[in-house]
Amino acid sequence: MKKTIYILLFLGLPFIILIPFRVFPLIFTVILSLYKWGMGGPESFVGLGNFLSLINDEKFYKAFINTIYYVVFLVPLEIMLSLFFAYLIHKTERGKYLFRSIFYLPVVTSVVASSVVWKWMFHPNIGIANLFIRALGGRGLKWLHESKGIFEMLFNTHLPYIFKGPSVALFSLVIMGVWHGLGYNIIIYLAGLNNINPTYYEAAKIDGARTWTRFWRITWPLLMPTTFYVLIVTIISSFNIFAPIWIMTSPAGGPLGTTRTVMYYFYEKSFEEWQMGSGAALALISFLFILILTYIQKKVIEPKIHYG
Amino acid sequence: MGKLLKKASIYLTLFVGGIFVAFPFYWMLITAFKDGKEALQFPPTLFPSNLHPENFINVWKTIPLPTYFANTLIITVVSVLGVVITSLLAAYVFARLEFKGREVIFVSLIALMQIPLPLYLIPSYMLLSKIGWIDTYLALTVPWTVNIFSIFLLRQFFKTIPEEIFESARIDGANEFTILRRIALPLAKTPLTAIIIFNIIGGWNSFLWPLIMTDSDFMRPIQVGLAYYSRAETTNYPLLMAASLMAILPLLILYLIAQRYIIRSLSFTGSKY
Numbered sequence: 080m081k082k083t084i085y086i087l088l089f090l091g092l093p094f095i096i097l098i099p100f101r102v103f104p105l106i107f108t109v110i111l112s113l114y115k116w117g118m119g120g121p122e123s124f125v126g127l128g129n130f131l132s133l134i135n136d137e138k139f140y141k142a143f144i145n146t147i148y149y150v151v152f153l154v155p156l157e158i159m160l161s162l163f164f165a166y167l168i169h170k171t172e173r174g175k176y177l178f179r180s181i182f183y184l185p186v187v188t189s190v191v192a193s194s195v196v197w198k199w200m201f202h203p204n205i206g207i208a209n210l211f212i213r214a215l216g217g218r219g220l221k222w223l224h225e226s227k228g229i230f231e232m233l234f235n236t237h238l239p240y241i242f243k244g245p246s247v248a249l250f251s252l253v254i255m256g257v258w259h260g261l262g263y264n265i266i267i268y269l270a271g272l273n274n275i276n277p278t279y280y281e282a283a284k285i286d287g288a289r290t291w292t293r294f295w296r297i298t299w300p301l302l303m304p305t306t307f308y309v310l311i312v313t314i315i316s317s318f319n320i321f322a323p324i325w326i327m328t329s330p331a332g333g334p335l336g337t338t339r340t341v342m343y344y345f346y347e348k349s350f351e352e353w354q355m356g357s358g359a360a361l362a363l364i365s366f367l368f369i370l371i372l373t374y375i376q377k378k379v380i381e382p383k384i385h386y387g
Numbered sequence: 388m389g390k391l392l393k394k395a396s397i398y399l400t401l402f403v404g405g406i407f408v409a410f411p412f413y414w415m416l417i418t419a420f421k422d423g424k425e426a427l428q429f430p431p432t433l434f435p436s437n438l439h440p441e442n443f444i445n446v447w448k449t450i451p452l453p454t455y456f457a458n459t460l461i462i463t464v465v466s467v468l469g470v471v472i473t474s475l476l477a478a479y480v481f482a483r484l485e486f487k488g489r490e491v492i493f494v495s496l497i498a499l500m501q502i503p504l505p506l507y508l509i510p511s512y513m514l515l516s517k518i519g520w521i522d523t524y525l526a527l528t529v530p531w532t533v534n535i536f537s538i539f540l541l542r543q544f545f546k547t548i549p550e551e552i553f554e555s556a557r558i559d560g561a562n563e564f565t566i567l568r569r570i571a572l573p574l575a576k577t578p579l580t581a582i583i584i585f586n587i588i589g590g591w592n593s594f595l596w597p598l599i600m601t602d603s604d605f606m607r608p609i610q611v612g613l614a615y616y617s618r619a620e621t622t623n624y625p626l627l628m629a630a631s632l633m634a635i636l637p638l639l640i641l642y643l644i645a646q647r648y649i650i651r652s653l654s655f656t657g658s659k660y
Contacts, residue, residue: 085563086484089476090492093533096473099514100530101499104507111509164404167397174398180646181405184412187642187649189592191610192631195617196415199624205429207414258408266653319503322594326614345505350599355509362505369503 108359116356129360142344148245153253161264169272183262194326197255226334246337271305303384341365419628426624446626455612463590469532477538482545500535526600537582544578581652
């Protein structure tokens with residue numbers, strides 16, 4: 080009997096906070112999404128109306144494309160680079176700690192301060208990024224102010240929105256995103272590399288396998304669980320990109336709406352236009368999308384992984 | 388010879404990569420010491436011709452940095468304290484005190500942990516404004532005094548402690564609270580340090596929540612204050628960089644002191660923070 084009192088007491092404190100701030104909002108978001116709900120409260124019940132108008136909303140459609148482009152460009156770049164550097168760090172005998180700490184530095188740096196300094200480096204006229212490009216023999220870019228898609232830049236033509244690729248502005252955000260997230264993935268990969276039994280390499284060496292073969296035949300397959308984890312975490316975190324857009328692009332989400340992501344559109348709808356019902360619907364759609372995506376990854380990729 | 392060359396190329400590649408990663412920090416630092424005019428030159432100078440440390444004083448006069456820092460400190464300290472207390476209590480129950488339905492509740496908590504912020508942002512805002520907490524410290528701290536991942540981490544740790552230790556304390560007549568305080572807490576130093584570090588980083592760097600839940604400038608934490616300042620300040624880059632540098636400095640120092648620990652707990656838990 081006394082035990083029950085302690086259980087109630089111990090769980091009571093966290094649940095007093097969890098119920099109003101985590102459980103209730105979740106249920107309420109679903110209800111909100113079914114109403115036209117402004118600053119003053121509910122205006123009318125619209126059923127699935129909010130969802131239907133989002134599907135027909137060009138801004139939402141573009142925000143979705145922008146987000147997909149951001150994720151599709153950032154995730155492979157970040158995974159390849161982090162595995163590459165983790166592998167090299169793993170190979171070194173001295174200086175492991177030094178390199179690891181340098182690569183991890185951006186992760187403890189706030190997204191806000193990172194965005195501020197990258198915006199300065201991407202300055203369209205006097206930024207250091209342009210100095211770098213010119214030193215390599217290129218022409219300066221407008222970076223965060225350039226709405227042209229990167230495929231349009233490469234092929235020098237005009238393309239429909241869905242094919243033009245991320246705008247140079249959005250691609251600038253990809254570069255910063257990779258820089259910011261690299262260190263985290265490197266640490267995870269290093270842990271994965273440390274778990275590989277060195278006798279596999281010894282045996283392969285005796286059999287005469289070259290470095291490249293050893294990497295593809297031993298390291299890569301044995302790192303599959305790590306890669307799978309990194310993939311899911313990186314997709315989810317990059318899908319929710321918000322702060323860099325608020326800080327780096329002006330008007331935020333620009334130029335020409337090419338950096339407006341789903342998360343940013345959610346913020347605009349809910350906390351600038353105060354269309355709470357529509358905002359809730361948007362949050363639900365993007366959550367469902369991520370949920371389905373993660374489920375598909377689990378079904379398609381996970382069976383191919385050999386754990387252990 | 389070939390082996391030496393291979394080694395050299397590995398170090399060279401890592402060195403170049405390291406320079407790219409560290410460069411924004413260098414650029415932030417040297418811009419912060421530049422003269423306002425020199426910062427606007429193109430091509431930019433890679434080192435300031437004259438050092439201007441007064442930029443750091445001038446930025447304190449331009450924006451209310453002490454207020455921002457105080458707000459961040461309050462938010463971080465209160466939420467970390469709250470997280471430590473609530474995690475200890477909940478984790479102890481989930482690991483050590485059995486009751487009907489415990490596993491169902493625990494699994495639901497884990498599911499709740501996966502829910503992204505946008506899904507509860509709007510109702511949280513509505514609730515907080517209904518009870519008049521918007522633009523107060525209550526809105527910035529109270530909802531963040533529970534962290535499900537921290538509960539999970541501690542619970543996993545408590546599960547590894549042999550039951551006999553708890554049982555013998557019970558036989559000696561200790562109540563559950565005493566057992567938690569005298570036995571479980573001193574043993575949990577390692578996971579608790581990880582929890583404290585991750586929640587300090589998370590609290591210090593939080594942006595979206597305080598952006599939405601504050602209206603007045605004097606309620607803003609440093610990240611939100613810096614973000615607004617960066618939108619307003621479009622010419623005096625040295626001041627902006629000085630402000631950014633100060634905003635990241637406390638965590639950089641924490642990182643330098645505790646880096647081995649941070650990296651170890653990260654590769655052990657897999658948590659970002």
